[in-house]
Amino acid sequence: MTELRTMILDRIRDVPDYPKPGVLFKDITPLLADPVAMAAVVDELAGLHQVDKIVGIEARGFILAAPVAYRAGAGFVPVRKKGKLPAATLEESYDLEYGSAVIEVHRDAFAPGDRVLVVDDVLATGGTAKATVELVRRAGADVVGIAVLMELAFLKGRERLQGERLHSLVTV
């Protein structure tokens, strides 16, 4: 196991039955609280692709995506839950491991053909990531990859993202 992988796994806490019975929640707050581990994660994600924009998915995705954008010298674009963005938006509905939601992006968030990396903390069923990719493409950008800290392989999110370049720093 690589040093980065060990560092990440040692700092993710399993919380059973949150937010619903039967869900094993992967809590990243111990990782966020460790500056050395966070710097290693951000550096790794920032080095994956040369892009114009990093897209972060509300809310935990923001925590990773914003420093990745800074480190990569790219712009940051928020994909937010419905009703939070002030100007004209595009929206997508989706299901995730423990519910459903609607996400939005500003219609003018990208220049045509902007190269984009989508960043999030966890890939579970892939519903959130898939909806985000659709949204970003509808807004006129070119999604060159999806990067997550942790992939929950048993939920088969990767299968829903066939054809995309998916990077996960750890898979469990």
Ligand SMILES: O=P(O)(O)OC[C@H]1O[C@H](OP(=O)(O)OP(=O)(O)O)[C@H](O)[C@@H]1O
């Ligand atoms: O692969 P999926 O099954 O779609 O699940 C993954 C998504 O679920 C979590 O977000 P959540 O909607 O719980 O929002 P939060 O970041 O505000 O906690 C997580 O941060 C991912 O975005």
Ligand SMILES: Nc1ncnc2[nH]cnc12
């Ligand atoms: N099991 C899980 N832990 C943390 N975040 C998640 N998002 C979707 N499923 C999750």
